Amino acid sequence: MNDMTERKLALSHMWVAFIAFILACFMGEYQVLERSGLIEALDSPTVYFASVSTHGVLMAYVLTTFFIMGFGYYTASTSLKTPVWNKNLAWAGFWLALAGVVIAAVPLLLGLASVLYTFYPPVQAHYAFYIGATLLIVGSWVWCGIMIMMFLQWKEQNPGEIVPLVMFATTMNAMLWLWTSAGVALESLFLILPWAFGWVDTIDVGLARTLFAWTLHPIVYFWLIPAYTAFYSFVPKHAGSYLFSDELARAAFIVLVVFSLPIGFHHLYMDPEQASGWKLLHSVGTFIVSIPTFITGFTVIASLEVAGRLRGGKGLFGWIGTLPWTNTMVLSVILSLLMLIFGGWGGLVNASYAMNAMIHNTAWVPGHFHLIFAGTTVIMYFSIAYYLWPILTKKPIYSNNLALVQLWTWFIGMSIMTTPWHVLGLLGQPRRISSVVYNNLMTLSWEPYELLMIMGGLVLVGSACLFIYLIFKTQFGATTEVYEAEVEYAESYHEVKDLPEYLNDIKLWNKVIAVLMFISFGIPILQFFFLDTYDSSAWGY
């Protein structure tokens, strides 16, 4: 199969993702420096909040969405062994999303959209920011449509056959993203855009927050699923073994997708506008969605153990040392799981309903999501890139040793940065401040931790630069060597047979999600139309 277009699609999307990433990394380091107050000349809330807003948008929306789209196009076409359906449409989606990024970037960089990536009304940004963000989402919907089309067409042409796990996961993620983005799309189209254009004077803040909470949790699973897909579909082969259980992997993806949606109120635990019964309901779902992560940890570690033993590892822990630590995919999954264990533990604290009061909106929260997103998730984006770049460019990786150094430094930098960040939260430091001006002794205890965070950030910036250097040199470096390998997906330890249809299709789960969403969001949204609510007018910042 001539897969030139597919390779170009994947590379184009991923380059947009990683360029956004490296720009945002430098902003991150500037922010931690500015915030510490160490260099007086840097002190400027105007620049700081413009930077935080841009950093958040680039990392959370651009890096993720473009990486996921590129990854999806290539894994779909290689696992199903068919070209991407409607390539022109795929390119249209790419350009639409990219146009959205550019349109949003202009007001962000000019300081006209310093409303942070959560853009909570009634603080209002320039309307171009909301238009850009909306276009990015619409562009990503094109990708969702293509993934689901390819899945359905393949099933029609191969009746009774089992959809490859990687494609099953990607399609579940496309369906997840359609459901996820519906919340913020409703908020954007019906509340924010008419208000930003000046067609209406006021906005229902409670409703806007509720709709954003709809999106705010499952979006992180949208980002995480490619990492889990690599855990299941790439890691076992790289370690030299088999996937421990294909069936449970599918079950894990299903529970992850279904239960990540109806639980967004754990972001509103401290909000007045939703009653405690709804919050409790969402907290139960929040614990249920931890189950597939526990299962994933088990299956991946079991696959690694099989590999270690096949390579001669003996005893209870002997298999760990015999793993191929110099394989970037294997190293990254080990580091990723380590960060997942700590980040997941922090997540359970956040999820714990009334206990959330202790850490809500403190520095603990960005500490948590940097560990679990920038750590656990993004380190897998790196190793996926290291695996795919030679295949996509047909050139060998520039240096495997430097890639290993890059992964290790990312892990070390992330540990140095996020540990003090968590501690700062427990010591009461709010997130989202640009400087510490509280005239209170308490703030003295914060200083050493801020210095540590600057160090961690420096290590991370260095590591990020090395990553960009490596993929750039791989693609554009002068080499005559041709790399011929193709993508390989893990094989199952046990042969998969008699797979029930519910583990091979998305239709049933789509209906289950609809019911759960109706139960958990129906009345909480409708209440705003029955209550005597007072809307807010627009405020600058």
Place this chain on the structure above:
Amino acid sequence: MHIDPLEKKWAQIVLAICAFFITIIMIDALFHSVNAPSNVETINSAKLHLSEEFAEDNLGVQIDEKGEITIRMVAGRYSFFPKKITVPAETKLTFRWVSIDVLHGVHIPMTNMSTMIVPGFVAEIETSFPKPGEYPVLCNEYCGLGHDHMWSKIDVVEKDQWQAPQITSKGGDNK
């Protein structure tokens, strides 16, 4: 379909862990009233000065005939008003927070006095402070470029040294 016995065991352990956490949260919420601060009560944030309850001379600490203490606070860029209040330690306190402008959050570090203050709603939270001292009251949601400067103080004094303000007739009831 094949599921390894080890995996079955692990799945059961995981379910038990989750059930354990959920049970603790439910017992605390349903039997000990340990809840996140919910209060679906709307108010017109643009007309607080005209409202009975949050009119200027009605803010701060008040005690009613039954001895219940209610503290009414207004959050606005960039402070909490009144800027300094005094409350007794080891006493049940009911805070009622409203915003005059945008979204704010309030947290008194090292305590569970934490809530979002959403324009259009009254945030209500019940708490008590075990230890006397001067505590900072911090805004913990981005509310504008001056957000860093949004903070005030609360003095917590020994219960027997606290002087109750005069019982006022207006606004003392929690409506």
